[in-house]
Amino acid sequence: MGHRLLGQRYAGFDQINPPRLTPTVGNPGQALDHKRFADATMRENFVAERDILHRLAPGIPVTTNFMTALSQCDSVDYWAWGREVDLVTNDHYLITDGRRTHVNLAMAADLTRSVASGAPWLLLEHSTSGVNWQPHNPAKAPGQMARNSLAHVARGSEGAMFFQWRQSRRGAEKFHSSMLPHGGTDTRVWREVVELGSSVDSLRSIRGTRTRADVAVLWDWQSWWAQNLQWRPSEDHDPRERADAFYEALYDRHLTVDFAHPEADLSAYPLVVVPALYLMTEAAGNNLEEYVENGGTLVVSYFSGIVDEHDAVHDGPYPGALRDVLGLTVEEFSPLLKDDRIRVTGPDGSELTGDVWSEFVVPRGAETVWTYADGLTAGHPAVTRHRFGEGSAWYVSTRLTAQGLDALLGRAADDARIAPRADLPRDVEVVCRTGESGTFLFAVNHTALDTKVPLDAHGTELLTGERAAGQVSVPAGAVRVVRLDG
Template identity: 75%
Template sequence: MRHAFGSRAAICHSSPAYREAAAAITTRLAERYAGHPALAMWHVHNEYGVPVSACFCDNCAAHFRRWLRARYGSVEAVNDAWGTTFWGLRYGSLDEIDPPRLTPTAGNPAQQLDYRRFADDTMRENFRMERDILHRHAPGVPVTTNFMTALSQCDTVDYWAWGREVDLVTNDHYLMTDGRRTHVNLAMAADLTRSVAGGGPWLLLEHSTSGVSWQPRNPAKRPGEMARNSLAHVARGSEGAMFFQWRQSRKGAEKFHSAMLPHAGTDSRVWREVVRLGADIGSLAPLNGTRTVADAAMVWDWQSWWAQSLEWRPSEDHDARERADSFYEALYDGHLTVDFAHPEADLSAYPLVVVPALYLATAEAGRNLRAYVEKGGTLVVSYFSGIVDEHDAVHPGAHPGVLRDVLGLTVEEWSPLGEGESVRITGPGQTPLTADVWTEFVVPRGAETVWTYADGPAAGGPAVTRHGLGRGTAWYVSTRLGPGALDTVLAGACEDAGIAPRTGIPRDEVVRRSGESGDYLFAVNHTEHDAKVPLQAPGTELLGGERAAGQLTVPAGAVRVVRLDA
């Protein structure tokens, strides 16, 4: 169906006319402003992939065929990669291939996966075109575009690839009012953005001073919440905190979206909190050049998420993003700061690596995770991981494919549970844990059984296993565990990793940044009660200037930043 004029971002990124117009506008702006003394950075486009990433018109069809020719070289290679012999879907030439348009039943999953890659690549082509124009006219001035790494807000962009194209990684983040602990989702998005930036500096380019306008329910932020949101991003690596929007609009679709200058004007709580935040950010200048210190890593791959989200998977209740949220929240509540990593990235710096969902795992990813464990790392893998290759083809042999050896087991079958069904698993201490959504028939091939299914389809079989390999260990969780149960299993993995329990810290956010200027402790209290945070060394609290030693008092809803003495 064709989108009509009247909204925003209704773009065909393959359109020659669009590309020509975008290049012309960018060139005119660059010619006018390249020498302006106030120019600090160029910002190209806005939130690529939101709300439109893929188009399916004839321009896209022709562009997709060119993309396939560059990627595969021949129609025979495409047929092989897509498995088109099944259902008699073979192509005689690349000219016969169209975008994956409406089909009577499930379409070819490998074609759909490649089209997602194509759409993402095409948006990136256009960004590079505009970036290069700006680089030619204003050498040395950085160029960026605003990401949306929160996993609930944009699922069409591979930010690992995009992070290599911008001069500075920037991100937009808006709180989701869908029942989750919003500050945990914020921390996760900030950690993911920092990881896309390779651990280096990044910038929160957009967030809201108060409520937004596009969710089913849009509550105002409570007093102090905007400052907590902002400084939590700074704790996790951002070099500042910027907003959409400056002045609240009187007209248009976002007239109820909050702003720095609200409809109420300067005699308002929002304005006063913005002014106070500006002063607080200024007092944190000593943090320049420091980096957030991580304790563990989480493997995440957007392309695996795309593949798992296609039709005809074993259970629609298994959601890769939900597993990532749950594993992250368990680590967050254990006061472990998390870096995210591509499955083929170097993981040697981390004592603990968690894989919440990696349905698509390349052979190289399998070798990488095995080498990580053999060299002494502790790996935790959740179910339905390692199943297919980059073309969505099932790896030869038993599941879990390229992860069989590192986990020391095979999975003969999986048996998803019905809606509302649950199972119990028993293990150390014999206190049963409850699980739902998914079970598997696991056969140990060197792994030891730690927790066992007490009932359900796989009753009596392994539910959670542990495999010693080389100098490290690999854990496998074959069912969906809820928050408390997941905490219990991860505690065993943390013990293997040599990560001591973080006791004596209240249930709030404690993060460190470190660099040549010193070590800094951020304590963010999201509760309605004052908290006491232990300090490893005395120091100076930067927002208020007072000295702190032994323990730090963080008032309800407040943020404290301590520069620790050497």
């Protein structure tokens, strides 16, 4: 665990304490192991309770509500928990901090479905309107509750349940919205709840179908645990922020995302994105190598593949788990100071902007696509591409803005032969569920303008009962669900 460096050794198990306040930095290896221990202990407890319930109530599925979207709930490894519940369920509340709430919702839903290995899951809690535990708790706009509900269904949920039925007059949650507000039944919220309930029946045939994903994003709670230990190169590098940013860039390209464990089989995906996976086992590195060798397209963001499962730097130059597939080594990280920006120029004259991070990248097989134009790393590669076997592997060594990520993903999508969806406006979300009962296209219009979504086939819109041919009209703020013929 790294204790031998400064002459510290453990002579026995009884010398091992939980992490404590230390006069200087603690041992990161021990802290990581303690996180694993805490997660495993809680999970063991859940399994024991589940087994009792199974014995006493055979045939009744047992679950516990996950909270995949909240980084404060990152202390459990949902990959492992997903294997223990009979049905994956999730609580989701809009994070009202100014970011696009529907993108976070889509990400949470995709992550929950991925934890369920793609099987249908259930939204166990969301809210009819505002909550009461965030710094600022705005209400939901008219129609937003139904739109939120169906957006979860589009990404695999078999329903949309609410906390809470009737707003409590007392206690800590009395300002949390509910199906029946303090204001009673003569309220917009109540009317919208009733309206949503009455539309559910028309969607019955969707049950059991599965959401179709276009690309995979690697995800690993254990890597977040390791990454967020003390004494990292920059306090401004937040791996969760990178995961969010890459997800948002993929969302804005109208691509549906599966999240995948780094050691999972990736062969089904034309494109795999690794936002910032600091901890990556040798097996995961080999998995990605094999994936690219066999024709996959890989995009890796900086500070990935650095340490193994013991938080030990992989032997040799960074990024140990990935340097062969990326065709490069990183001599040094060079984080930027607060608010510093760095320019990055492409061969076509395009200019992107990075911040937070830069690196001294030495290509060892990779070609340089974008180059640092200023800063300490001026003249060094910022974005590289490596032809490897039948595929290609991209690497980006700085924190690009949304515009930069889009440019990078556009190039990678070309490699992966994923055609752009120029026919869809921004914030019009299109997702498909498919299964024995048919193929269902969800079109969710998050904008204030009516729009039309093109269809590859004829079909029937389930909420209105109207036929759709070639396209379906989706009013501002509305959702349409087309069951495609065939």
